[in-house]
Amino acid sequence: xxxxIPAKTKKAKFGTQSMNFVTKWGSVLAIxxxxxxxxxxxxxxxxxTSNMISILRSISIVTVIAIGITVSLTVDGFDLSVGxxxxxxxxxxxxxxxxxxxxTLPAILVTLAVALLVGAFNAFLIVKVRIPDMLVTLSGLFxxxxxxxxxxxxxxxxQGMPRLDGTPTxxxxxxxxxxxxxxxxxxxxxxxxVALVHIFxxxxxxxxxxxxxxxxxxxxxxxxxxxxxxxxxxxxxxxTLATIGGIMLASRIGSAQINxxxxxxxxxxxxxxxxxxxxxxxxxxxxxxxxxxxxxxxLENGLVMMSVPYYSMNIVKGSVLILALALTYFKKK
Numbered sequence: 077x078x079x080x081i082p083a084k085t086k087k088a089k090f091g092t093q094s095m096n097f098v099t100k101w102g103s104v105l106a107i108x109x110x111x112x113x114x115x116x117x118x119x120x121x122x123x124x125t126s127n128m129i130s131i132l133r134s135i136s137i138v139t140v141i142a143i144g145i146t147v148s149l150t151v152d153g154f155d156l157s158v159g160x161x162x163x164x165x166x167x168x169x170x171x172x173x174x175x176x177x178x179x180t181l182p183a184i185l186v187t188l189a190v191a192l193l194v195g196a197f198n199a200f201l202i203v204k205v206r207i208p209d210m211l212v213t214l215s216g217l218f219x220x221x222x223x224x225x226x227x228x229x230x231x232x233x234x235q236g237m238p239r240l241d242g243t244p245t246x247x248x249x250x251x252x253x254x255x256x257x258x259x260x261x262x263x264x265x266x267x268x269x270v271a272l273v274h275i276f277x278x279x280x281x282x283x284x285x286x287x288x289x290x291x292x293x294x295x296x297x298x299x300x301x302x303x304x305x306x307x308x309x310x311x312x313x314x315x316t317l318a319t320i321g322g323i324m325l326a327s328r329i330g331s332a333q334i335n336x337x338x339x340x341x342x343x344x345x346x347x348x349x350x351x352x353x354x355x356x357x358x359x360x361x362x363x364x365x366x367x368x369x370x371x372x373x374x375l376e377n378g379l380v381m382m383s384v385p386y387y388s389m390n391i392v393k394g395s396v397l398i399l400a401l402a403l404t405y406f407k408k409k
Contacts, residue, residue: 166325
């Protein structure tokens with residue numbers, strides 16, 4: 077005998093399945109919807125190869141910085157200092173060329189070494205002194221920005237420009253370094269960073285341990301995982317990735333500008349949190365963060381083409397972030 081399912085039950089089941097689908101793939105659907113909207117609205121200028129490359133190039137720096145935030149989120153932390161760290165890296169690497177006439181590799185290595193020291197400083201205050209990570213990295217946001225401005229004398233650094241005291245400079249930015257910020261090299265760097273962090277977090281014991289630490293610190297500690305070591309590692313990696321983003325920024329603009337990295341903080345935060353909901357992951361992940369950066373990049377590119385005032389863009393980006401968080405935390409509930 078065949079039992080019929082009541083219509084209300086079928087409707088409720090369909091509603092649950094629909095909601096699960098939206099919470100799992102909502103961010104990806106949003107990318108397609110936004111892409112389709114701008115494509116239909118501006119087919120002659122939006123759907124061009126040069127514009128697609130421009131979008132990928134524009135999100136490269138945001139993605140790398142956002143991946144740093146993603147790594148800090150895996151241990152239930154949050155690094156707010158990444159934008160200022162990118163500014164400091166931009167200032168430092170350009171000064172290595174213009175002020176000290178260093179070749180490309182030594183200049184980059186010096187910048188990365190300083191980044192590790194900064195990451196170690198953050199990790200020490202968070203892990204050993206036990207200051208909440210939000211407060212430490214918020215303080216770092218102001219400190220690193222101030223250090224960059226003080227180091228540069230409160231001004232910008234560019235090739236051929238004398239120092240503020242009138243001292244002439246003779247260093248040049250190597251042509252090889254300038255390639256880093258141009259397509260396709262900046263896009264390739266972004267893809268490599270996303271791939272490496274994805275492999276690290278999902279296919280190595282270190283990445284899996286970081287997820288365990290982020291899920292439940294006490295359980296991780298009882299399991300024999302050195303919790304403090306992995307929390308420190310997360311902030312070291314976050315600072316390093318923010319520095320790589322700053323180096324890419326320096327190559328792209330060819331100079332050191334005051335607060336150059338500040339504008340990348342909020343898009344990077346948005347990309348990292350949007351990534352939590354991609355494919356129903358429910359946890360920080362590199363692929364999701366990349367999808368979040370694509371979503372933000374498409375929005376910015378399309379809104380600029382539609383001549384939307386720049387001061388209104390944050391409303392749209394903030395709304396998208398709220399929607400992504402709503403999908404993520406509604407599912408958790």
